[in-house]
Every structure is written in structure tokens, then in C-alpha cells.
Amino acid sequence: MPEIEIPVSLPELTNEEILRYSRHLLLPEVALDGQKRIKAARVLCVGTGGLGSPLALYLAAAGVGTLGVVDFDVVDHTNLQRQIIHTTADVGRSKVASAAEKINAVNPNVNVRTFEAKLTSANALELFREFDIIADGTDNFATRYLVNDACVLTGKPNVYASIFRFEGQASVFATEQGPCYRCLYPEPPPPGAVPSCAEGGVLGVLPGLLGIIQATEVLKLILGAGEPLIGRLLLVDALDMRFREVKLRKTPECPVCGENRTIRELIDYEQFCGVRGEEKPATTTTMAEIEPEELKRRLDAGENVFILDVREPHEYQICNLHGHLIPLGDLPQRVGELDRETEIVVHCKLGGRSAKAVELLRTQGFRNVKNLTGGIMRWAEKVDPTMPRY
């Protein structure tokens, strides 16, 4: 169990707090001293999205004394299906302001510290030093590695979870006793290899499950109770409702926590993970791209442009450009449906899958292939505002 530095003289609880936390005080594993430890604890929630929402709400309800929330984003409609700390009325508001308001509503005793900024190599170490435990609820690989390395360098436990579709992973990293995130995954997938939730979707309740596992681990670390998820990776499959646990070991040659570590300061994580962030469309300098406005102009002019849609059929049902549908996974077997002499514009939702399709078609001898910049969502934004977005 990692040592969480809690002040020697613990804060007293008011009568209101004793009443509020009475169900905790009845647990011998928590009791009065444990609740005081919770009150003295400082926890930083990185991200106030799907994971951060239940995490922050439960930690607030449990009485964590200082709760930091860091996020640069604003609430949008697509968040509301799972990010339960934000409401419909919050759309357009800063996520940290929205989260702080709800945390205070749940428990006004919590000192909420808001950081409306992107977590970067320039601010992470200083920020992490002000907290006892870091909970990683971010949504992209670059920030995952940044959080991990900053936790290792500052000696803070990293209470980790991530989600995709119906599956989740959780662990506690960056402690002296166990492996770190880099021990598990030394390198991120190449940009676009693993879709983001924005591309692949996620069951709305899944971050609820995983975020609450994170909150549980945070409280256990504060209390020094039970067996933390250190050296264990919890695998959650919500579709089959199966929880599997696998053992993890420290990697001796880990560049950040290994015996001969080479990473002694934070690096450029955008570069490390590729230019593309998980939630952003792919852009490459070498790939032929066409902007939605240009495609619209050429289609209106009656030019012979073949539109290839490489999304899934259920996405096609939501909105489409009347293109020929061949999901990316089927493309290698179905290239015979395409004419090498016709100009092809490939699109997906945001531009990531279509970029892979363009590369694949190039290797198959298609010379006149372009990627629709920003996918059909950019089309909806720039050309057809009536088109449903998802």
C-alpha cells in the first residue's frame, strides 16, 4: 500500500459532517479517523468527462477535502449521454465551472480547485505536487502518457481507468510497489489505429462503472484499507458483464520507472503519440485531401467524383452523402467494386478511418484518391448544418 502523505494533525469534523458521513463512521475500516483522512486528502481529477463525472461526484459525496478538476473543454450535446456531472443547461459552459457547481451542490464542504486549462508538460508537475492522488480520466493517449510520467516523477499514485465501446480497463499505477502505465503499454498505438470513443462509440453507463472503480481505489488509498489495484489490471466487459483480473509486473527496462530510466523530465507527448489527438480528425501532410466546401462545389458542377463511405452501416443510417458504403474492415476484400479510373473521395466520420482507406487504396494502385478533410462531421459543419451530427 503506498503511503499517502496526510497531515499528522487531522482536521476535525463538524457536527454536520459527522451526520453527513455517519454511514462511513459506522465502518471500522473508515471510522472517525478515516473520515478525517478523507477530509484532509487532496485529489486531482484529470478530465471532467465520462470517467471524471462519477469520480468527482462520488469523491465529493464521500467528503474528500480538496478536489481539483482540470479540463480545458466546454460541455457539448454529445457529452450528455454519459458525462453525468453536466446537464443540458450546461451545454456551451466550461466543464470545470459546470463540475465545480455540481460538486458544491453535492457537498459544500469540499474545497473545489478548478483548472480551466489543458494539462501540458509545462504545468503538470507543478499541479500534481499540490495533490496527494491523481485520477486519470482523460480521453487521449498523449495525456495518458503525460499523466503517467508526471505521476512517476512526482511520486503520486495514478488511479487509472479507460474505456472504449463496452470495455474498460482500470488499475493503480505509478507507485513504488507496482508497474506504471508505460510498463503496461510502452508505446501508444499509431495515430488512428485505435478509434476514439468519438469514432467507435461508448456505452453511456460504462464510464460510470469505471469511474466508480477509480473513486473506490482513491478512497482505499486515502484510508490505507483493503487491497489496491496495484500490479493488477481489471478488465471490464459490460456487454457480457464480465470482470477479469490480470497480474501486471514492473518492467525492469521501463524508461520512466525502470532501473535505468531515461525519462527524467516530461517530454513532448503530442509528438510521442503522433500529431493526431484521439478526438481529432487525422491530418497528414502527404495525403491528398479535399475540403468539404470544395467537394460540394465540384459535385454541384456535375463533376464525376465517386464518394466512398468507409463507416459502418449503422453510422450510414444516421447521415450520409449518398456515397458507396464499404466499411473500412471490408475494403481489402471489396476493392473490386471500385473503378481505378474514376476520382474517389473517401470519407468517414472525422477523417481517421478514411485516411487509412486512402493509404490502402494507394497500395492497391488507385492513384486518384482523396480524403475528405474532417469527414462527414466537417461536411455537416461547413456545408450542411441540417445534417444530424453524432
Added chain:
Amino acid sequence: MISATTIRVVLPAHLKTLARVSGEVRLEIAGEPTPRAVLDALEARYPVLRGTVRDQVTQQRRPFIRFFACEQDLSHEPPDTPLPQAVVLGAEPFLVIGAIAGG
């Protein structure tokens, strides 16, 4: 002579999508069931997965993929290490786990 063995394989969500499968994959392994034999059979059945789990050239496990079975990490075992008996008997699956970053 070693008879064929059916190995249960669990793939990460994005590879299930790519291979157009749902749930576990069951693979017939003709020889000794090892991680290499399982991955060879996987790629033979689903050519679209070539290069996603192992590097196409070096055949090394990609660094954002891990192998587990019976709660144990097999990622650093030599690829010809026999699989645990529970996997060979079909009681436990061979898990291919991939990095995900959603939050």
C-alpha cells in the same frame, strides 16, 4: 501425433470490429498450442488482423498489445511457450488486450 485443439481467443474491441466478429473467437490449432500458433491461426482466418497484433515484418508483439491467460501476463514469454493447460482445455481464453484511451 497431436490432434487439433480449440483455443478460445478474446480480442480487443477495435480488432473485433476490424475482423467483424463479436464475442470470443475459437481457433483450431493443429500442433502444440502456443502464442505463436494461436496468432498464426488468427491471422490466417482474419487476414485483416495482420500487422495489428504483431509487427508484419518482425513478428514481434506490438507495444500497445498484451497477452494474458489464467490471470498471468504472457506478453514477455517466448512465442513458442506452451499455453497453460486451462487454455488448451478450453476452460480459459487467451486474452489479447490492447491500449484504449477513452474517458
